[in-house]
Amino acid sequence: MLADTPARSAVVDLGSNSVRMVVFDGISRNPVSIFNEKAVLRLGRGLTHTGRLNEEGVALAVDVLRRFHAIARGMNADPFEILATAAVRDAANGPEFVASLREIMPDVPIRILSGIEEADHAALGVLCGIPEANGLVADIGGGSLELIRIDSEGRHDANTLPLGVIRLGDRANGDLAAAKAIADAELAGVEWLETMKGRTLYLVGGAFRALARLQIARTSYPLNILHYYTLTPQMAREMTGWLIQSNRRVLERLPGAPRKRLDDVPFAATVLRRLLKRVSPDRIVFCVDGLREGWYALNVAPHLQQEDPLEAMARQMCERFGRSTTLPDALFDWISVIFPDESEYQKRLRKVACWLSDIGSHDHPEYRAEQTFLRILWMQSGGIDHRARAALALALAVRYEGEVDAAWLAPARALLDADTFTWGLTLGLSLRLAYSLCGGTETLLRGTRLERDQDGLCLYLTSARVAVRGDSVRRRLTRLAQIMGQEASVDEASSG
Incomplete structure (x- = not known):
């Protein structure tokens, strides 16, 4: 080479x-x-x-x-x-x-691979894409179903069962009632599944992904990304019931229907339905990373698995598309006063947003907000669920002056609750203000600071930075203060 x-x-x-x-x-x-x-x-x-x-x-x-x-x-x-x-x-x-x-x-x-090795590779793949995963991994193939428990201490209790979609169909002679009984009997033999009740169920494998793809199409879900697609137990039970009862012709009419998988769908849905009954999970999460990504994590990049995949992706995008690799940390500190009560989840996303905050700098200005929104919403990265995608994409669209009622923001409006939408909007407006002051350079951000108290939100400018004030700065400060329910002011005399 x-x-x-x-x-x-x-x-x-x-x-x-x-x-x-x-x-x-x-x-x-x-x-x-x-x-x-x-x-x-x-x-x-x-x-x-x-x-x-x-x-x-x-x-x-x-x-x-x-x-x-x-x-x-x-x-x-x-x-x-x-x-x-x-x-x-x-x-x-x-x-x-x-x-x-x-x-x-x-x-x-x-x-x-032995069945135990196959289960372990699948678990490694899930942890590659969802590093915080904690619960039960179920990886379905054509010949077997692998089950393995994962938590912060590692991977445990791997089992392999002859419940792959092809094998189950053969064992049941194509009869779904017989397949149900077979699945129940096999799952009953895995005693440690009792300890998984109320935990998260992570689904891996092409046949399970086919179920998610059909459900996304059927429900007009606003994001056509299978990784981290999440269902409540009630939603999953309703989905499996519908898939078991629907004939092939009905499924073929759905946009993007995985035609080569449709014969397997009833058997995959049957296995999932019996698994739901056995473990009663708190939620069901689909994961596109499995055996192959587990192989990669084990053989190619084992030394990188302790990194946060989302932060790693954000830094790479900053290096590729942004103008500065030192500004993001300064931005993070500068806007921290806006978010005094944030959760660790929000703090992590805010850090990522700062690293992503300049990736539209080289895009056409007429489409910069929309392009940035879609780039983040659709980016290929582990460690990010659908709500986080939408919140980050919203924040960065607003940073680039995207209007909150823009038609292309519809996925964010559909995926986010009111509080998270407001959080994303606030983050975007704070970044917009910061960039108005500094123009993308850390040097100009120095000598300015925000302070928040009971009297409102104040922007302090040292004498060396008074020159950066202007109508756009005042407008953006006022808009940020409004969304926070506070009054805005500028102090140009501070030497702090």
Whole structure:
């Protein structure tokens, strides 16, 4: 590899239902995918009855993996590894299949993961994308369902069950009532699930993601992002009931319906419904990061996993799009007086907002507010839920003088409650005022400060900074004070 060629890595997830290769670019806290391709093989179809991999799927797999191998090598991916899961590890001809692949690709490591290893990789993936995750991870594939408990102390009690959507369909002979009974019996055998009652349930795997995609389309949810899509238990029960009862034709009519997954949907919904009954979670969170991202966290960037993924992304965006990497910390301190009673959650988001506050500096001024709003709302980052996306996007749109009644702000209005909307608006207005004073330079911010007391909000300017005052500064100070329910004033005589 040339010295100036960026580091790349690749992993193939060879599952019971599909095979997917992801190529990651560079080494960072947030995995950056530059190639992501899937092929449906159905390797595990019929495995329950024959004990062998589906022959048609085996033939397809060889062709697909030849292509993936060529692409990975052409992109200089190193490491490059193939991970085989339930179908290959359970099939009588699994070792023979892997041996044939090793003949074709002798330089590529091929690992047959145990069910425990598969569960652990899935848990690592969830923690990569949701580092504060605490509860039960359920990763569904074509051949198996992996369950594992995660908390601040690590990953525990991994189990694998033969409840993948293809295998469950085969075991139940396509009958959903039989599938329900099978799922109940399998889940009843996992005794530690009793300790998960009232905890968060994190859902991983393509079949579970298909449920979320259909629910988002059905409900016209304002953000088409699966990662961190969250449901209450009542919403999840209603969703699974609807999916189990709906025929394929109904589901196909929904925009963006995952057509190749529709046959699996009733069985995935059945497993989820039985799991909901077994553990009674407080909420259900969908996670797009799973086995592949877990592999990345373990093999490519283990030293970065202690970083906050959202803060890491904000700093990278600041370095790429902003004008200063020293101003954000100064901004954070300067506006702190506006938020004396903020929670740790709000404090974290405010810090991130300061790092993101100049990323629209090079955009067209007519579209700067909207472009910044969408860039933040849709950014690819872990560690950020949908409410935080909307709050940050709102704040930065307002920082760029976006009007709160603009049509493109509709997702923020839909996703945020009144208090959070006001918080985002206040943050945006405080940043707007700061930039009016400093023009994006830390030097001009020095010698100015805000103070808040029972008499109102006062902007203090030292004699060296009086020149930065003006009508725009006064207007923005007044608007900020109004949203805070206070009177605004300017003190130009202070030497403090």
